[in-house]
Amino acid sequence: MAERGDEQRTGVVTGRYTAEFPAGTVVFLIGMRINRVRAVRQWLPVFRAMPRMLAELYQQPELGFLGAQSWFGGRNVMVQQYWASLDQLLAYARDRDAAHLPAWREFHRHVGTTPTVGVWHEAFAIRPEDSHIIYHHMPRFGLAKATTAVRARGDTIEG
Numbered sequence: 001m002a003e004r005g006d007e008q009r010t011g012v013v014t015g016r017y018t019a020e021f022p023a024g025t026v027v028f029l030i031g032m033r034i035n036r037v038r039a040v041r042q043w044l045p046v047f048r049a050m051p052r053m054l055a056e057l058y059q060q061p062e063l064g065f066l067g068a069q070s071w072f073g074g075r076n077v078m079v080q081q082y083w084a085s086l087d088q089l090l091a092y093a094r095d096r097d098a099a100h101l102p103a104w105r106e107f108h109r110h111v112g113t114t115p116t117v118g119v120w121h122e123a124f125a126i127r128p129e130d131s132h133i134i135y136h137h138m139p140r141f142g143l144a145k146a147t148t149a150v151r152a153r154g155d156t157i158e159g
Contacts, residue, residue, distance in 0.1 A: 011139040016152035018134055019144035023127040025066070026086050027143070030121040031078035043117040045110050049103035050079055056099045057092070064088025067146030082146035086125050 057065035064084040
């Protein structure tokens, strides 16, 4: 991979790298949209639930969670997560002893049928042969950070 001294100093991996991951790895996007900004009492508990779930997942890698990064923009919050498999993601979502199910029930209790805050998710099981993943002069990021970063080989697209 990168020159270790450089990466240790700046966090940047010089050159091109990609992610090496097994087939069936899952990219999970989950987010919320604040529809009524002034209704803080309704949307704040939803906003606060995700950090608790992520902390739980980072402490229990055996659940299949590989890593995440969060994105904020205007009224929207999104967390991009990586999972070892769709089965493990769904098992966590349904686990009565995990943080997710109580948070989901709390969402319905606080928000109910009012459109104060919207939530969404999308999950994709991916395969290396159907993926194109490139990072160039970036810190370890995304799928390569959650799985294994390897030097990119092969053709480059030049524009």
